[in-house]
Amino acid sequence: MKKLFYNLSYFIKEAKTTIKLNAMSNFFSFLSTGLIFFILAMVISGWWISNQVVAAIQGEAEISVYYVERIDNIGAAQLVERIKGIDGVRETRLVNESEAYRRMVEVLGKDARVLEYFDENPFSPFIEVKIQIEEMSAVLRELGTISGIDYVRDNREILDKIQNIAQILKVIGYLVITAVGITTLVIISHIIRMGINDNKEQINTLRLMGAPEGFIGFPFLLEGLTITIGGGVLASALAAVALNYVYAQVAGPLPFIPLPSREDLTSNLIVLIMSLSAVLGIAGSIFGLTSAKRN
């Protein structure tokens, strides 16, 4: 460790020399790594945003429970309490006829005039039940066992679709992260092997003088790390600009989309990309060094 510390300036100088010796190819490697990380950043931010939107929509997942007419207000209140006790139910609320009517007026807007043709309020009271979407089947099963319930409107089709979208997004996210990770590893390990090949003579000389493999390999590890961290910085800058633009385009015209805070998203993304670039840089360099040593 002590040796590593006092040789640090030598390692940095060696890494700089190696980068300079292959300036053009290293520059393109830096650009391509930056672009790969940028694509990854965009996929991850898209994933985070959609997860947040899906979670927000899931949070609003609700079913409407209509009860038989003979049940009076006290019976309805008891029913509300009973439903509240079911596992997977987050919130219950009794919606009386007038509120149901008012909501429909809001939904119909200008077309609400059609309701004026009714002599009496055509809507029935019901219980609004917010549920955990993944517990929907169990909740519906439990509701089926309660007497006094006339009909349950479960919006199952829509809720199932939301759940499927969330699953698909998750799978796509994992696939893209894996693909980008493997690509970066391969690129970096090739860069390192190229550097090792260009410095074969020097490496052999050091080996003949008894230099440990760690001493020989460390400058190449620094080279790989510099390129990936450089790529990470480039990707982070591009991602910050892109997110700024996307938020400006989406947040104004589509205010109802529950986007996460841009600052939080950007800072989390930068931390993630920089950590990934460091980890992939080290892993790619070690992979490159190991395979070069094998050959």
Next chain:
Amino acid sequence: MIEAKGVFLRYSEGTMALKNINLKIEAGELIYITGPSGSGKTSLLKLFMGVEYPTEGALEVLGQSMNKNQYAKISQLRRSIGPVFQEFRLINGRTALENVILGMRFLDIPSGQLKVNAVNAIKKVGLEHKAHSLVENLSWGECQRIAIARAVARKPALILADEPTGNLDKDNALNILELLTSFKDKNTAVVITTHATHLIERDINARYIQMSKGSINYERLGIAINEETIL
């Protein structure tokens, strides 16, 4: 320090490079290994460095048995050797001083001592005025001296110089041999290979080994082969 018992070396393509080498080198000895090109001098040094391994027989260098399975230990052993390569193997793009320091960076030498050792070694080879020159700008003879400085700055137990006089004119070659032999002391053995036997000055304390076709022909103390031939 070095002990070879019935050592044979056959290269993978089938060439028998060394045959039945029996040799013992003690600390503080000066050894000249002579012989024409292809006689096995460089192969013998390769065995001492752990670049090749005996295909038969037993070889010990500085107490380390030299065989393929001991790579990590042989790598450590090389840290006690000061190699002077035939083609110098200096690292381009670095100055003479940086090259000499680089040969010591991974040894147990305190960081503050690295530059002191390097400067002293460069002074000994008479090139202090070239310490900050890039090695690619040095002449052949100067590169040879820097290669020697890199080897001796490591304060090795064994200096192995492979054809250090190759491509040098007579005066420079004599200077290099004189320089190399000056590093022999009670703890350091110096082994020099050369095909230029006419350049070797008679040294009563030196041992002369003549090789031919992979075998040791003669081994004499204090008398160079060419002198013996003349006598």
